[in-house]
Amino acid sequence: VSFGYEDVAPDEKTARVGGVFSNVAAKYDIMNDAMSGGMHRLWKDKFVSRVKPQPGEAILDMAGGTGDIAFRMAERGADVVVADINQDMLDVGIERAMDRGIDGLSWSCQNAEELTYPDRQFDAYTIVFGIRNVTFIDKALAEAHRVLKFGGRFFCMEFSNTEWSGFKEVYDLYSHRLMPQIGKAIANDEDSYRYLAESIRRFPKPPEFEAMIQRAGFAHTKVESILGGAVNIHSGWKV
Numbered sequence: 001v002s003f004g005y006e007d008v009a010p011d012e013k014t015a016r017v018g019g020v021f022s023n024v025a026a027k028y029d030i031m032n033d034a035m036s037g038g039m040h041r042l043w044k045d046k047f048v049s050r051v052k053p054q055p056g057e058a059i060l061d062m063a064g065g066t067g068d069i070a071f072r073m074a075e076r077g078a079d080v081v082v083a084d085i086n087q088d089m090l091d092v093g094i095e096r097a098m099d100r101g102i103d104g105l106s107w108s109c110q111n112a113e114e115l116t117y118p119d120r121q122f123d124a125y126t127i128v129f130g131i132r133n134v135t136f137i138d139k140a141l142a143e144a145h146r147v148l149k150f151g152g153r154f155f156c157m158e159f160s161n162t163e164w165s166g167f168k169e170v171y172d173l174y175s176h177r178l179m180p181q182i183g184k185a186i187a188n189d190e191d192s193y194r195y196l197a198e199s200i201r202r203f204p205k206p207p208e209f210e211a212m213i214q215r216a217g218f219a220h221t222k223v224e225s226i227l228g229g230a231v232n233i234h235s236g237w238k239v
């Protein structure tokens with residue numbers, strides 16, 4: 001299992017990912033703006049417009065962190081559970097929700113690979129910039145399928161290394177040199193951001209990831225690429 005530039009045991013990866021997000025939790029939101037030049041807000045708006053949350057729907061926002069996706073879905077009237085393996089990220093999210101006066105959310109500490117929910121609970125399952133951190137991606141996809149109702153939908157947004165010529169070089173330079181430097185300057189944490197950049201490089205390419213989603217049992221899968229494939233929205237249905 002990969003972690004940054006080394007290979008580590010699966011348990012160790014889960015523990016280290018925990019450390020990364022505990023380190024970055026307090027600065028996570030400001031870092032997202034700094035790293036993406038504010039673009040992550042537009043990608044998240046687009047993502048939620050694809051999910052089309054309906055009033056009263058039960059949605060599980062997995063790896064929901066500090067709530068960016070959940071807030072957007074709750075504003076459309078959905079009943080959202082924000083689940084994340086890291087309580088520090090959830091705590092920042094709970095505080096943000098209070099500051100913004102957003103109700104209708106519940107927060108739960110969960111490992112995506114082993115959810116505590118019974119089968120067929122949710123109308124939709126979302127996971128944004130989270131699945132590449134999960135040690136056993138197949139397990140997380142199987143769990144997503146299990147907790148969805150029939151007719152439920154799966155939506156995932158994730159980074160990928162783009163093959164777009166010209167852009168690829170700029171992007172590689174950005175993610176491997178600039179990202180850790182920004183991490184150092186703002187959060188005094190170069191290593192966590194080096195890990196985050198490296199985890200993008202190691203994540204399966206969109207066609208490979210789409211095949212994994214299909215193997216988990218999802219039908220009518222689709223990929224929508226943004227920024228020449230640097231960001232991809234994957235979707236599928238439980239039928």
Ligand code: SAM
Binds near residue numbers: 064066083086089127
């Ligand atoms: N979805 C949020 C967003 O877009 O702002 C947060 C994304 S953040 C980059 C990734 C999140 O995945 C972190 O909060 C981390 O704790 C969580 N995570 C990592 N491994 C996980 C796992 N196995 N189960 C659940 N959450 C996990």
